[in-house]
Every structure is written in structure tokens, then in C-alpha cells.
Amino acid sequence: MSAILSADDLNDFISPGVACIKPIETLPSAPPPPSSSEPLEFEVILDGQQPSSSTSQSAGPAQISLTDCLACSGCVTTAEAVLVSLQSHNEVVSLLDSAPSLVLQPDNSTLTNLDNPSSKLFVCSISPQVLASLAAAIGNNTTQSQVMNMITHLLSNPDLGLPSGGKYPGNGFTYIVSTNRARGACLVLGSDEVLSTSSDIKKPVLTSSCPGWVCYAEKTHPYVLPYLSKVKSPQALTGTLLKTTLSKTLGISPDRIWHLSIMPCFDKKLEASREELTDSVWNNSTTKPTKGVRDVDCVITSKEILMLAESRNINFFSLPKTPLPPSQQPPPFPNKAIGDFLFPPAATSSSKRNEQQTPSAGTSGGNLHFILHTLLSQHPGSHLQTTRGRNADVVEYSILSPATGETIFKAARYYGFRNIQNLVRKLKPAKPSRMPGGKPFGSARRPGKTAGTGNALDFSYVEVMACPGGCTNGGGQIKVDDPIALERMGFGGTETKPGPQEQKAWLEVVDEAYFSADEAQQNGSDTDAGSGLIAGISPSYIRDTLKVWSDMTEVPLDKLVYTTYREVVSDVGKTQTDTERVVQLAGKIGGGW
């Protein structure tokens, strides 16, 4: 047992541990008591009580919300489960049971139940890795779109899904969208960012769509923050897209829209609670200084979808794999251009679908892949050289010019914690030596050499992900030791815990489900300079759609698509500041006098 943790600490209630990283906030002092009662000259105080007229405030119970939590392990670890459980399938069910939902009428502009202040419009977004994980668990060559249909039935079908029961039967989700749509926009914005010639962009640009990586960087390596890409993640962008568009077109405030996102990892729950990803960034029509309505209200993981179904006694695996019947489909999306972007009609050309990616893109959205292909199309005849690094999660890419063989662009992929260590070490600025005599040394350089530069790191872009193997191996995915997976792979029986080999085999099955395409999506990954397609995406279409979006919501585009990061400074172990001393004194009887 470590010195900080004792058996007494192990309960399900949050007590800020000794090493809590949340800085102490000073609350504004309470207003003085109304002077209607004559101030008493003398007051009898029992030992241990506070005088009633004292302006001191006994500190309220320490509260840590999910917004503050970075899973830094400063708090008692058993209580982390409590924090994360605030966003769970239970919350989904209790929200559905709290009030009749807002229902959009077929004219797609009128809402029923609008006068009930608790009524909300439910929308959902799903990431493709979740679909792949469930498809692998179901087996029988189930495809992603079939799983998408099953989830749609779960969330919207009034006979078979969640709306069939609960306190308000009929309460269900109106719009269910894949995050692939917003992902296309993130890819285009990301490549514009790294290829921009502006001097504001620090190279190497690092992918920022992985919240595990971002939280770790903010907490432990803040010198890396200027390098992070400012483009939002697909989850965040989908949230902004849905909330801005629906609130504008339907004339409701964003807190009347409840956005659930289904993601392959738990860190996405932390991302959803970020203050930077709320309507306070883009909502110019709100006057009260609220904390901001989140763009994503709740995140659940692949495993929790199954638990959600179970909680209403629905067998997920028996849900239909076909789309909802026309009678149960929601009205068309209130804005046509955005609606076409989010829900491409079946007849849309593959350029507008951009659903499937090739294995070379990886399973985390393919940011790097898209940038490389953009460059390849900009430099006809150039070719791509791939070099594997010290392990499977480190790969280096170079684009070489056809004529001279010179390197036009260097980039890399770094997945996994141990590889991230090596990356951040190379980016660390030199600091003066602690030895007397002050010989400076960088973390990887001999004294005297310039640190932080040099031939060790000349990449322009690095795709960084916290999970080895990419997002299909995320923390919230169905893992190989789950009974469903064991059964699917035939690992059950006398074998004890599946080992690393079995985990790799399972991940291959999930990846296969992730990359496999239906006939309709076959050509989705071509790069064709003639048709303007890059990796199956049409940047011009994306840019047009973004412009429509910005015009329609009357918000400048950079407020919609970019975000910021902040260093987390811990107060642990630091000597008391004056403010803290005052707070502590104020809490004493008599105010310290």
C-alpha cells in the first residue's frame, strides 16, 4: 500500500486525495447579512462554533466535477469509476425517463412539448470503430452499416427499441449520425493547417483528436501544447454541428438538445466535459454568463451500448439489421445542405460518402493519410516512402520529389504511451543544469548542443494516438477477454486468460470489420486529381459545406471548427500562496484575530 492510500480511503465516495490536482478555488465571499436586524454587540459562542456574524465561510464540501477530472490518479482510484459513471448508459435511461421528449413534426420545423422546460430533442452520433467492434462481436460477416441500423432501431424504434418502454414510451432519438461525416471536414481542415505557410503554425503539428493524448500533454508536458493541431476532433465537430444547426433552425436554445455520442474509449467522456467545447465559444445569443452548454452531453462506449439495451430488457443481437421502415424515419433534417452532408442520400456519389478508408490510413481517422495524399496530388509524380520504426506503432513517411529525389515532406505516426515518451522528449526545450556551474543540457542532447532541434525530429506532422493499434483498440471497445469475444474466437474452455497473441488476433477481426466495404462504398478511397478527390473525399465539397454552415449560423468559421488547450497547473506540494493563507485564516474562528 502506498503511503497516501489507506484502507479507509477505499469507498465509493469522492474524497479529494492528498495529491488532488485541482487547484483550490477561492469563492467570492458571501454577502453580509441583511442589516435589518440590529447587529448584536455581544454574542455567546459555544466552543467550536462559528460566530453568526462572521464573514468567514466554512469551506463547502469539496466538489470535483468531471470537467476538472483528468484521471491523473491523484484521487483515490476507486472513485474514478464514480466520476466516469456520471456519463453512462444509466444516465441515458434516466434522461429518457425524465420528461417527454421534443418531437419534430413532419413539417420539420414544429416541435411538440416545447412548453415543458425539461423536454429535450435527442440526437446521437456514433464512431465507426464502435460499429466495427460490435460487428466483430456479432460475427457472421456483419457490416458496419448493418450495425448502424441495429443501433438506430435500439434508439428510435418505437416497437423494438428504447422508445418501446420506460416512463415516457415514445421517447427516443431523432437523428443518429456517423462521425465519419464530420471526420471528412476534420481531415480537410487538418491538412489545410499543416500545409499552410503561416508562421503561426509550429512544426511538427501534432494530431489532437485523441483526448487521452491531449489530457496527458496538458498535465505532464505542457511545452507540447503549441504544437497541437487546433482542429476539433470529429466528436467535437459533430457536436457543434448538430447543436448550432438545430438550435438555429428550430429556434431552441442548445440546452434543449441532448447529444449522445458513442465512442471507443473512456477518455472521450473527459473530452466531452471540456469547457472549450461548449456553446460559450460560439453562442452569441446568450447573455447570461453560464458555464456553457456542452456540445456533447454524454459519451458512452461500445460495451455500454450492450448494457443500455439490457437495461430495458432488449436483446441487442436480435435487432433488425435493415434500416428503419419509412414510417418510423425522422423528418428530413431542418437544413437541406447540412442534412445532405450528414445523411448522404443513397444515390450520392462516393465522393460525398467517404465512409470507408484503406488500411494504410490506420484506424484512428486517417489524418496523416489524408495529408500525405493531398501532397501526392499536389506534386504529381512524387512517391511515398514508408519506414517502420522501432515497433509496429512507429512509422515514418517521406514524400520524395520525382526529379531530384529530394524530400518534400516528412511525417510520422506515433501510437502508444511508450512511443509518445520518445516523441515528447525530443520536443522538450533545454533547461539549465541543476549542477552548480550551470552547464545546460537538453533531455536528449549533450551539453553545448542546441536542444530541441537537430536531425532527430524534422517531421512536419506527427499523428499521435494513445492506444497502440489505434482507436479500434480503444479502452471502451469489446476486448478479447469479454465472453462475447471469447465465444466468437473460440478461445473459451480450458485456456486461462487470453494472452497477447489472442488479443492481436481479436484486434485483427475488429480491424477487418472496420476496413471492409459494402458494394456501395467500394470506390471510396481513391485519390484522383482529375475528379478532385483525395482519399475518397472531395475537399471542395467540404469547404462549400463549411461555408454554408458558417453563414447559416452567423458564426465565424474559426469559432466553429477550432479549439484551444490549456496547461494544468497542480498545487500539490507547493508552498501556500497568500490567497490560500487568507482562506485558511478566514476559516478559523474569529477570522484569525
Add this chain to the structure above:
Amino acid sequence: MPPISLHPLATFTPDLYTRAWQSTPHPYLPLLATTHDKTVTVFSLVDFSKHSSLTGGHSRSIRSCAWQPSPSSSSSQSNQSKLRLVTGSFDSTAGIWTYNPSAALEKPITTTNKDDDGGGEDEEEWEFTLVLEGHENELKSLSFSPSGQYLATCSRDKSIWIWEHLTGSEDDEEEEEEDWETVAVLNEHDGDVKTVAFAPQFPTEKKHNGRRYGSDVLASGSYDDTVRMWREDQDGEWTCVGVLGGHEGTRKRRRMGGMKRGRGERGIGGIGGRWGGIPNTMRRSLREEWECKGELPKVHTREIYSVAWSGRTGLVATGGGDGMVVVYEEDGETGRWEVKARVEMAHGPYEINHVVWCRRFDKGVMEGREEEMLVTTGDDGVVRAWEVRMGE
């Protein structure tokens, strides 16, 4: 079997004045590094006097240190690669120190320089070249693989990190790039990892179900009452290949002695137990099964802090909170372990933090002979050398 007795041979000078934690002999040079407070003092094994010291690199106490074995692993090659010591500190970092190659290794005894005397001379000898950061909190122990290529560090944060020393060309006299990379972060322990130790050189790699595993074996002991064995597979991934559970009388703290190879077996010293290894090839992934081959008789009255197993003589020594040093030997015929020698109050009333077997380089050794002595490190800040005499 002949009786064994321990006799005080020498006391390393000067006294260190603060609790000393661990003494590590160099693989082949006559040097011993002792950690105490935030410093490491290097002693000469020829005359038991202070050789040099390492100061100023850490902000909290240094608990462990390890010499980097040189790749050519031959005692006469010391000119070619630099002398390196790695320190593990409670400030959560490991420091890499390089000895200034222009200074001679055999120094005459100089008048004692206190550390705060400008420290000019000491600074030139040991250069603090690199900090390995990454662990969240106190570093407990570190160990080099036999070739010096890998360094393992472990910490209260329950993880073990493996670092690789990347060298440019060794022939380049000019600047040897001090480049270390994180190779693995192993999180499978459920508690504070107290100690790590690489096994001494084994010539064989392992093959299992078509996968190859490297010959380096790492053992780690943790507060979760398990000892885990780790190997590197052909993809460069370090995986856990064996778990040794607790045994009767398991205490929460596990300190591991060195790994020893002898008679075709591998073993690890643990508190009150010794384990022999028999690999089991029946599993899909490589899973070695270790079987407890013997237990040391209970002699200590308080916690055992350190275990050392000599690769040369096969003797096991333990030291602990009761201030006793005990030496055990395995009976060749019965396989049972017996107490052969014991010294009480070896450091007076003080606790003994560390014991280690060490080759003798002092003048008492006859020409051409290789003998071993036992070095004990205590809370009294004193490092003592003990001679082992066989027979009466």
C-alpha cells in the same frame, strides 16, 4: 560440507554520516558505488577508500544505482566505452552519469573534500549527462541487462519502464550521442514495484509456437505479492511470461536478490523463498512455470531487506531490520538450505539495508586467485566488507 564463517575485513572510509541504501560493485572494475541521501559515493575496492562522488543531480534521495555493463564485456576493454552509472531517485527520475574519460581510474588517495567545498574536483570527474523522466513518482530500483543495452526502472506508480541505450558508432571518439529511448512501459503489476533485476547472461533465446523470444529475462517484485518475469518477443514487445504468486509467510515487501544461474536452472531469491524455473511449453503464449524449489530457514527476527545470491559460490546472504547478516548454503545431496554463518549486530544496532557479494581486489587476496567478499550497507552510514572463510 565445511563450515563457513564471516569475519570483518574492512570498513569503507569515510563514514557517510547518513543512511546508506545500496552498494553496487562494478561488473569487473574495482569500484563500488554506494547510495546515500542525494549522493552516490564511489569507493575503490583496492584500498576501501573513497574514489569519487556524484552530487547535485537529484532533488530527493537516491535509492538505487547500477553500473552499465559495457558491450564488449571484457575487463580489458575499459578504454573503449565510457564508464556510466545510472542513479534511481525518489524524485521519480533516473540520472545517467558519465565518468570523465581523461581522469585516471586509479586515483591516489586525496585529502577528503567535503561536498560543499565548491565541488570543483568532483564535478569534473562525474558528469550528469541525462535525465530519464517519465515515472509518476518514486523510483525504487533499476537494473541493466547483461549486455548493457536495456535498462529497467520501476516505481511506486506500479509500472516498469524499459529503456534502450542507442549508441552511434562506438569507434567515434568524439561525441558519443547520449540517446536513450523508451522501449516499453509495463503496467501489469497491481502495486508498487519494489525491485527489478535482469538475469545474468543466458546464451539461449527461446522459441515457442513459432515466435522467438530474446535471451534477456527481467524479473520484477511488487507489493502486489507477485514476482513477474518478462521477455522481449520478436516484434520488440516485452511481455509477461510468468507470474510467481506468494508463498507461505509472504510479507508485503518483496526484495529480490540477484538472479542466478547454476546447474541449468535459473533462480531468484525472494524473502524466505527461492524459486527454480521450469518452462512449460503447453500454453499458447509463452508462459513459464516456476516451481518453488526450496525455502531458506527462518532466522531473521524482523523484515529481510536484502538478498544476495552469489553466482560464483552459490551462497545466499540476507540482511535486514534486525541488524543480522546470515549466510546459507544449499546441500548438494538433499537440496535443503542450511544456515552456515550469521553475524548479529553487524552494524551495531542499525538496520542493514543491503547485502551484496563482491569480488575482492584488496591486497589480502593471493596472486591469481579470485575471491569473494560480502559487502553490507547500513543505516549507520557505514559500508562494511566481510571475508568469507571456509573451514575453521
